[in-house]
Amino acid sequence: MAFQSANNHSLRKAFSFLVSVGTFFCAILVIAPLGIVFFHLVDKGASSVNWDFFTKLPKPPMESGGGMANAIAGTLTLLALAAAVGVPIGVLGGVYLSEYGSSRVNWWLRFFGDVLNGVPSIIWGIVVYGLIVKPTRTFSAYAGGVALGFLMLPIIMRTTEEVLYLVPQGYREAGLALGIPRWKVIVHIVMASALGGITTGVLLALARVAGETAPILFTAFGNSFWNHRLSDPIAALPLQIFTYAISPYDDWHRQAWAGALVLVCFTLLVNVTVRFLTRGRTVKV
Amino acid sequence: MEVTMIDNPVQNPQREQRAPAPAAIQPEEPPAFQVENLSVWYGKKQALFDVTTNIPSKTITAIIGPSGCGKSTFLRCLNRMHELVPSSRTEGSVRLFGQDLHARDTDASIVRRRVGMVFQKSNPFPTMSIGENVIVGLRLNGVRNRAILNERMEKALRMAALWDEVKNDLNRPGMSLSGGQQQRLCIARAVAVEPEVLLMDEPASALDPIATMKIEELTQQLKANYTIVIVTHNMQQASRVSDKTMFFYMGKLIEYGETKQMFFQPAEKKTEDYITGRFG
Numbered sequence: 001m002a003f004q005s006a007n008n009h010s011l012r013k014a015f016s017f018l019v020s021v022g023t024f025f026c027a028i029l030v031i032a033p034l035g036i037v038f039f040h041l042v043d044k045g046a047s048s049v050n051w052d053f054f055t056k057l058p059k060p061p062m063e064s065g066g067g068m069a070n071a072i073a074g075t076l077t078l079l080a081l082a083a084a085v086g087v088p089i090g091v092l093g094g095v096y097l098s099e100y101g102s103s104r105v106n107w108w109l110r111f112f113g114d115v116l117n118g119v120p121s122i123i124w125g126i127v128v129y130g131l132i133v134k135p136t137r138t139f140s141a142y143a144g145g146v147a148l149g150f151l152m153l154p155i156i157m158r159t160t161e162e163v164l165y166l167v168p169q170g171y172r173e174a175g176l177a178l179g180i181p182r183w184k185v186i187v188h189i190v191m192a193s194a195l196g197g198i199t200t201g202v203l204l205a206l207a208r209v210a211g212e213t214a215p216i217l218f219t220a221f222g223n224s225f226w227n228h229r230l231s232d233p234i235a236a237l238p239l240q241i242f243t244y245a246i247s248p249y250d251d252w253h254r255q256a257w258a259g260a261l262v263l264v265c266f267t268l269l270v271n272v273t274v275r276f277l278t279r280g281r282t283v284k285v
Numbered sequence: 286m287e288v289t290m291i292d293n294p295v296q297n298p299q300r301e302q303r304a305p306a307p308a309a310i311q312p313e314e315p316p317a318f319q320v321e322n323l324s325v326w327y328g329k330k331q332a333l334f335d336v337t338t339n340i341p342s343k344t345i346t347a348i349i350g351p352s353g354c355g356k357s358t359f360l361r362c363l364n365r366m367h368e369l370v371p372s373s374r375t376e377g378s379v380r381l382f383g384q385d386l387h388a389r390d391t392d393a394s395i396v397r398r399r400v401g402m403v404f405q406k407s408n409p410f411p412t413m414s415i416g417e418n419v420i421v422g423l424r425l426n427g428v429r430n431r432a433i434l435n436e437r438m439e440k441a442l443r444m445a446a447l448w449d450e451v452k453n454d455l456n457r458p459g460m461s462l463s464g465g466q467q468q469r470l471c472i473a474r475a476v477a478v479e480p481e482v483l484l485m486d487e488p489a490s491a492l493d494p495i496a497t498m499k500i501e502e503l504t505q506q507l508k509a510n511y512t513i514v515i516v517t518h519n520m521q522q523a524s525r526v527s528d529k530t531m532f533f534y535m536g537k538l539i540e541y542g543e544t545k546q547m548f549f550q551p552a553e554k555k556t557e558d559y560i561t562g563r564f565g
Contacts, residue, residue, distance in 0.1 A: 179398030
């Protein structure tokens with residue numbers, strides 16, 4: 001009797017069923033927080049998201065009303081500065097990995113890229129504090145942008161590398177066989193073919209750093225008013241949420257919830273945009 | 286000459302000779318390629334052994350042989366595409382109308398403008414329209430004059446026997462064409478930069494019989510203006526289209542001669558075995 005009867009068979013089937021159900025519930029658990037967080041934010045914050053929230057400056061404590069217009073503008077400014085730092089360097093680094101680097105050099109670059117990706121974001125705040133804030137003797141939007149830009153670098157480098165790898169070798173060969181110089185083949189043919197994927201990587205990196213608080217704390221510092229010069233401190237949404245959330249005022253708490261809701265919606269919007277952009281393209285993430 | 290930027294900086298003896306042509310006695314054409322003692326290694330593995338041969342101009346030369354025999358490597362040495370494999374190394378020389386293509390001071394991109402290539406898998410650039418695909422080689426080599434670009438586009442598409450099919454759809458994506466049309470688009474793209482030689486690496490192996498026939502007819506028309514070297518797995522194709530045939534085996538050039546001669550009375554036993562289908 002080498003093989004046991006149907007009994008054993010049904011036992012195995014039952015066990016297999018249990019495992020599949022168990023893993024399914026774990027998968028649900030993984031995404032459940034998104035639903036819970038979103039529901040909670042809508043519940044607490046939706047009532048405070050109004051026209052004033054997007055257009056007015058914060059009011060002093062104990063005065064009701066006001067908004068986070070300066071923080072929203074500040075976050076967008078910081079993201080633009082971060083992109084100015086992170087996109088060219090990150091994309092070109094990815095181009096090196098995919099198009100030029102030897103496998104040995106690439107191994108080390110990827111290794112350090114992954115290490116960088118794992119460095120806690122507050123470290124970047126401290127580094128930029130030392131590099132820019134101390135020498136210039138002021139917190140500034142520039143410093144905040146650079147800190148966020150550093151955070152974006154490894155993400156953009158890796159996604160760029162990965163999408164460039166997906167461009168079939170045949171396109172590079174065809175371009176080179178026409179006598180087109182290599183850098184033009186890379187820019188006009190390889191990168192053009194992967195533009196959707198590169199954009200996706202950049203957008204995801206922006207969404208990822210948009211909510212960073214720690215690196216902003218030491219660099220952009222925050223500001224209760226409009227920022228007029230990029231060399232001055234600037235407000236940022238996550239920072240404003242933090243300040244309001246730890247305050248003792250109910251009105252500020254409501255505004256903090258609203259800010260959190262806006263931030264999550266921004267991230268969601270970026271992700272939806274990314275899905276839309278990469279729909280049906282030949283090369284994607 | 287507004288198009289000097291893509292014109293070859295090196296002299297082209299072939300064209301010079303033809304200029305005064307007194308229709309009487311045609312002097313024997315010099316060979317397009319002179320290959321001497323060419324050996325190629327990929328890393329430690331030798332792929333080509335001491336090949337010495339001439340390839341005549343304005344003819345179609347077919348290269349046949351079993352997989353891994355070095356025929357693609359040989360073809361790629363003719364426009365230095367073999368260099369894309371970082372570990373590759375060559376010895377010997379390849380001359381095109383006298384110019385040493387493998388010389389240290391010869392720019393690979395200039396070699397490739399003289400020696401165009403069509404690949405096995407048709408590969409129109411996915412981000413470009415039909416028209417843009419044809420002129421991309423000119424545009425990215427510095428030709429900006431729209432009139433010249435349009436003129437060359439039409440000329441190249443006519444040469445590739447594609448003009449009538451696409452003249453009203455030049456702005457549609459290159460990828461929207463059928464497989465056979467895509468391959469002819471790639472041929473148009475290659476001839477648009479006006480090379481002297483066209484290398485074809487199994488250009489019809491992914492196509493259906495009708496599209497294959499069109500490509501074969503096209504090679505006969507292109508022969509008037511170009512030296513064509515075609516690698517093929519298909520022996521009937523080699524016998525149909527080519528004037529000369531080379532047989533490679535295990536990285537060595539075993540036999541080279543008139544196609545008719547090769548297929549009816551091969552000199553070497555190995556050639557006969559391969560052609561009659563005993564191996565490969």
